[in-house]
Amino acid sequence: MKNRIDGAFKKEKKLLSIYFSAGHPNLNDTSYIIKKLELSKVDMIEIGLPFSDPIADGPTIQKSSSKALKNGMSTEILFKQIENIRKEIKIPLIVMGYLNPIMQYGIKKFCKKCEIVGIDGLIIPDLPVDVYNDEYKFLFEKHGLYNMFLITPQTSPERIRFIDKVSKGFIYMVSSASVTGAKSDFNKKQIDYFSRIKSMKLKTPVIVGFGISNFKTFKTATKYTNGAIIGSAFINYIEKNGIQKINNFIKDILNE
Amino acid sequence: MNYNIDKKGYYGNFGGAFIPEMLYPNVTELKKNYLKIISEKDFQKEFNDLLEKYVGRPTPLYFAKRLSKKYNAKIYLKREDLCHTGAHKINNTIGQILLAKKLGKNRIIAETGAGQHGVATATVCALMGIECIVYMGELDIKRQAPNVARMKMLGAKVIAAKSGSKTLKDATNEAIRDWINNPVDTHYIIGSVVGPHPYPDMVARFQSVISEEIKTQLKETEGRDYPDYLIACVGGGSNAAGLYYHYLNDFRVRIIAVEAAGKGIDSGESAATSALGKEGIIHGSKTLLMQTIDGQITEPYSISAGLDYPGVGPLHAHLYRSKRAEFISIPDQEAMDWGLTLSQMEGIIPAIETAHAFAILESKQFKPNDILIFNCSGRGDKDLETFINYFKL
Ligand SMILES: Cc1ncc(COP(=O)(O)O)c(C=O)c1O
Numbered sequence: 141m142k143n144r145i146d147g148a149f150k151k152e153k154k155l156l157s158i159y160f161s162a163g164h165p166n167l168n169d170t171s172y173i174i175k176k177l178e179l180s181k182v183d184m185i186e187i188g189l190p191f192s193d194p195i196a197d198g199p200t201i202q203k204s205s206s207k208a209l210k211n212g213m214s215t216e217i218l219f220k221q222i223e224n225i226r227k228e229i230k231i232p233l234i235v236m237g238y239l240n241p242i243m244q245y246g247i248k249k250f251c252k253k254c255e256i257v258g259i260d261g262l263i264i265p266d267l268p269v270d271v272y273n274d275e276y277k278f279l280f281e282k283h284g285l286y287n288m289f290l291i292t293p294q295t296s297p298e299r300i301r302f303i304d305k306v307s308k309g310f311i312y313m314v315s316s317a318s319v320t321g322a323k324s325d326f327n328k329k330q331i332d333y334f335s336r337i338k339s340m341k342l343k344t345p346v347i348v349g350f351g352i353s354n355f356k357t358f359k360t361a362t363k364y365t366n367g368a369i370i371g372s373a374f375i376n377y378i379e380k381n382g383i384q385k386i387n388n389f390i391k392d393i394l395n396e
Numbered sequence: 397m398n399y400n401i402d403k404k405g406y407y408g409n410f411g412g413a414f415i416p417e418m419l420y421p422n423v424t425e426l427k428k429n430y431l432k433i434i435s436e437k438d439f440q441k442e443f444n445d446l447l448e449k450y451v452g453r454p455t456p457l458y459f460a461k462r463l464s465k466k467y468n469a470k471i472y473l474k475r476e477d478l479c480h481t482g483a484h485k486i487n488n489t490i491g492q493i494l495l496a497k498k499l500g501k502n503r504i505i506a507e508t509g510a511g512q513h514g515v516a517t518a519t520v521c522a523l524m525g526i527e528c529i530v531y532m533g534e535l536d537i538k539r540q541a542p543n544v545a546r547m548k549m550l551g552a553k554v555i556a557a558k559s560g561s562k563t564l565k566d567a568t569n570e571a572i573r574d575w576i577n578n579p580v581d582t583h584y585i586i587g588s589v590v591g592p593h594p595y596p597d598m599v600a601r602f603q604s605v606i607s608e609e610i611k612t613q614l615k616e617t618e619g620r621d622y623p624d625y626l627i628a629c630v631g632g633g634s635n636a637a638g639l640y641y642h643y644l645n646d647f648r649v650r651i652i653a654v655e656a657a658g659k660g661i662d663s664g665e666s667a668a669t670s671a672l673g674k675e676g677i678i679h680g681s682k683t684l685l686m687q688t689i690d691g692q693i694t695e696p697y698s699i700s701a702g703l704d705y706p707g708v709g710p711l712h713a714h715l716y717r718s719k720r721a722e723f724i725s726i727p728d729q730e731a732m733d734w735g736l737t738l739s740q741m742e743g744i745i746p747a748i749e750t751a752h753a754f755a756i757l758e759s760k761q762f763k764p765n766d767i768l769i770f771n772c773s774g775r776g777d778k779d780l781e782t783f784i785n786y787f788k789l
Contacts, residue, residue: 244691290417
């Protein structure tokens with residue numbers, strides 16, 4: 141079967157992907173949020189599998205993860221929630237989580253389960269490319285899963301070429317040397333970095349994340365990329381406004 | 397079985413560098429350079445000079461007469477508590493600050509539990525005139541107040557880690573996030589043999605001066621350069637790694653590692669990683685760690701801030717799994733009692749961390765001619781308030 145992630149990049153428009161922590165604000169909000177996001181014309185969803193010690197995340201996602209865990213979120217529950225909603229959802233669903241909970245679930249069992257419930261890919265920030273290639277790639281491919289890698293302003297051109305070569309789906313371009321978190325604008329250094337990556341003409345689509353928060357940052361960042369991911373700003377929004385008004389947030393981003 | 401690190405940065409099954417891509421350049425820079433830099437002549441000279449004239453090395457290998465008599469064995473104490481700043485931690489920070497300078501870094505970050513590593517880092521930063529930021533759990537800031545004041549006097553900025561159990565694990569998370577945010581100018585001085593490769597090996601090498609000195613010192617007093625037992629407390633495992641280092645592959649020497657049982661292994665409030673941990677990833681290293689069946693890291697507990705960590709360095713995970721070392725865990729109460737015992741039998745007030753190691757004398761049997769070396773990893777000044785409250789002094 142073809143991976144839905146590839147389909148998402150076939151469209152003309154810039155791709156908008158939303159990240160949220162599964163089980164937050166409430167344990168059983170996951171399906172509702174996913175449905176609302178698709179209805180609001182979001183192109184892809186990254187569902188955060190919460191972890192107690194998310195070292196690559198800033199305060200917003202730390203808080204939403206720890207709240208989700210307090211709500212009783214677990215790997216098994218997440219799979220059930222996704223399995224129940226998948227039939228109604230056409231866009232790609234990606235799970236973003238740290239390696240330890242995945243290891244404890246059992247990597248074989250985890251990949252198999254992802255395929256069964258209809259997950260298209262994974263982003264595992266603390267799984268290094270070389271370990272993935274040596275130990276995990278075979279399993280991921282067997283179960284039709286894409287694993288997406290990150291690049292940052294410090295990633296060397298040679299390493300970017302290497303990551304491009306081994307990547308499927310997309311490359312996750314981290315917008316600055318930083319943990320996750322919403323920012324209101326980009327500086328010149330970031331823009332230079334975006335255009336440097338654009339001029340490399342990578343074979344894999346690139347989407348930018350970390351610090352995208354509004355229409356302006358979305359518009360600017362996607363001039364240089366195939367799309368953008370919004371996490372912390374979305375989580376802040378649903379904390380403040382609840383999950384019923386998700387479509388307003390998305391409308392503002394797309395300036396519709 | 398060999399207990400040195402392998403080419404890929406593993407001890408047996410444990411170790412590696414499970415880091416987000418954001419840290420890849422920093423960690424790779426270290427990995428490529430650390431062995432080369434620390435073997436250079438001028439580095440060695442500066443390191444050894446500072447250890448001698450600034451830290452006060454070699455530290456004595458002291459024969460504890462009264463303890464030996466009472467417990468019917470030859471008991472020696474390696475007096476790391478006499479190091480400048482009061483613990484073994486400074487052996488590592490001297491090494492890492494010199495390395496950071498060679499790498500052209502001008503900002504230092506560190507995590508600390510008991511505050512000993514924070515003080516040792518603040519000290520070497522003052523010595524070199526380099527900016528220093530120390531992350532410390534909010535709970536530890538309260539229970540190790542004297543060390544917080546010392547760090548401030550030394551010019552360091554102490555930032556409270558407010559997530560999780562507000563102890564060492566959380567301070568380490570914050571330090572890692574700081575490093576992600578400041579990848580170019582900053583060196584992260586990790587305080588134990590934990591974290592991604594090459595940290596465990598690098599810190600062990602800097603601490604290995606402990607067992608290097610023992611070889612000559614023991615030869616002088618006992619006519620042989622190896623003991624029968626080496627005993628140390630294990631938080632992350634750096635004082636233990638330094639004590640064991642030159643004996644890891646010498647199987648005449650038995651190794652004992654002492655962890656904090658907290659309120660008891662089955663109490664739910666413990667830091668005995670070997671007994672309670674399973675294989676997993678913490679702070680960039682594959683090792684044993686305390687976690688739920690779902691892979692969430694468990695909040696540890698120990699009365700001693702320096703042992704209050706849910707993981708253990710990958711070397712120690714390997715020593716445990718391969719049965720090279722015997723792991724024993726000691727509850728709060730026994731450790732506290734040993735704080736008093738060592739004070740009143742040998743005139744040495746130990747850190748609570750250190751006191752855990754001595755407590756094995758109550759249950760473990762030795763032969764009269766057995767030579768035991770305890771690593772007296774630190775002094776108890778920082779713990780006076782805890783002792784005062786505990787014993788109503
Ligand atoms: C005196 C002393 N001993 C032991 C430790 C535990 O650390 P490690 O296991 O790395 O030696 C600490 C940590 O703060 C300490 O201060």
